[in-house]
Amino acid sequence: MLPDRPLVRRRTALTGALGGIAATVLAAGCDTGDDLGENDATASPSSSPSAAQEPEQTPDEALVDDVLARLGAAVAVLQAARRFKQVRPKIAPLLHAHRSHAEVLEGELDEAPAPRPADPSAATEAVRSSETQLQASLVDAAGRAESGALAKLLASMSASTTQHLATLPPPPGAGAPA
Numbered sequence: 001m002l003p004d005r006p007l008v009r010r011r012t013a014l015t016g017a018l019g020g021i022a023a024t025v026l027a028a029g030c031d032t033g034d035d036l037g038e039n040d041a042t043a044s045p046s047s048s049p050s051a052a053q054e055p056e057q058t059p060d061e062a063l064v065d066d067v068l069a070r071l072g073a074a075v076a077v078l079q080a081a082r083r084f085k086q087v088r089p090k091i092a093p094l095l096h097a098h099r100s101h102a103e104v105l106e107g108e109l110d111e112a113p114a115p116r117p118a119d120p121s122a123a124t125e126a127v128r129s130s131e132t133q134l135q136a137s138l139v140d141a142a143g144r145a146e147s148g149a150l151a152k153l154l155a156s157m158s159a160s161t162t163q164h165l166a167t168l169p170p171p172p173g174a175g176a177p178a
Contacts, residue, residue, distance in 0.1 A: 060146050067154065068107040070137050071098050076114040077130040081123035083116065091127055094164045101157050128168055135161040 057065070078095045081087050102109045114130075117123035138158035145151035 058146075060150050063141055063145055064105050064107065064150070067138065067141050068102060068105060068109065070134055071102050072109040072111050073114070074098055074130050074134045075109050076111045077126050079111060080114040080116050081127050084120040084123050086120050087123050087127075090124075090168055093167070094127070094131065097160050097164060101160070104153065124169055125171060128165065128171060131161055131165050135165065
């Protein structure tokens with residue numbers, strides 16, 4: 001006979017599954033494309049002046065730089081919103097996640113200052129807008145990645161952002177009949 005209540009709650013199962021995926025992605029690291037784009041011209045010595053120059057970025061390296069710039073912009077919005085104490089508990093996990101994502105991408109976040117919101121509601125809306133844009137750009141980046149490992153990592157980052165977005169308070173008027 002089966003018990004009346006489930007052995008594992010939905011939230012526990014979902015958290016375990018997402019945690020397993022995140023652990024796998026973090027353990028696998030990120031293929032930044034260091035080995036992509038190498039060719040015989042850069043491997044053999046050359047007497048041309050261009051041989052001393054840095055090799056051009058691979059498409060995946062450029063993609064990672066773009067993602068890091070977008071993460072930096074999102075972190076700047078989060079930093080600006082942190083000035084409101086009532087917003088901090090909801091955005092602290094986002095801030096931690098974005099910093100962890102930059103670490104996995106082996107890059108630095110360039111946090112240009114973001115406009116300071118006038119009140120907690122405006123701060124939450126600025127965060128929601130910024131995170132929605134970041135999530136869409138991560139989906140796009142995952143689709144453009146040449147490396148399968150990078151595509152998986154970017155898709156995981158997009159999923160993380162989506163989950164964090166779901167925890168933000170709804171925008172004013174959301175859920176009201178139109």
